[in-house]
Amino acid sequence: MEANAKPTSVSRSIKTMLVFPGETNYHGTMFGGHLMKYIDEICVIAAMRHCGRRVVTASTDSLDFMSPVRMGEAVELEAFVTWTRRTSMEVYCIVRAENLETGERRTTVTCFNTFVAVDENGKPAEVPAVIPETDVERRLHESAPERYEMRKKRRETSFFT
Template identity: 45%
Template sequence: MSQGQKFCNESSVTMTEMVMPNDTNYLNNLMGGRLMHWMDVVGAIAAQRHCNGLVVTASVDNISFRNPIGLGHVVTLKAFVTRSFNTSMEVYMEVTAEKVPELEKIETNSAFFTFVAVSPEGSPIPVAEAIPQTERERKLHAGALRRRQLRLILGNRMKPQDATELMALFKDK
């Protein structure tokens, strides 16, 4: 492995939080904004570990709230870099909630965030290549370029006809 490469799992982060009354809405469920904040924090830590520097959030893919997270639940957020590009990194995260007395775990969310490595002055800087190790990491790594191209198209930073990886999904074989 060269100096400019890191294994995907080297930057993995697990963060645990307990849902307290000030984290909830009027139904005693975790507020979506609080969960997104926690996801941004754990994703940033994973990205910072990967690039060994400062990062800023560049984009957040769809976050769907599959199951509510209730007051008193223990929330576990897991994040790791799936792929790095020139200055950016895609970070995948999964969220589970646990009802502690019942020992019941609930899968609640998953999402992809994009972070950009920056210098102390705020200029983008190059990042190490992310090398997948497990089959799951390889699948996420393989799809990252298509997800990136879709993000760039939706952000008006790429023309659809230039998204060759994404277009390949729709061509007749």
């Protein structure tokens, strides 16, 4: 294991907030774009906690909306680094909604984002390896190389390259 490797718990970041009318559409559910912004923000924090540097978003993939977040519910975003390469980090994010009156909690979104650490000149910078600590973290870590290859293939077959 790499000498400066860090456990997943170092990067784990959680944000909880209420969903207000200004964040909802005419269905009374949270705008997907608002939620995507919050996902990017919490994932940036997780990535920066892991590497101790500024980061840039390289990709967002597997953004799966499973159920809506309704006005008046609490929304909780949890993110942590699952895997690293030389300068990049894969960050997993899970979003849960909670009806604060009934206590019902449900997963609403899961996704993976990739970030690249950058130095003071904006050039890619090396990042430490990650040490998974739980069974879920180990499964995500073990399956990350396959997701990396899928992202790489997607970039190679992009219409705009």
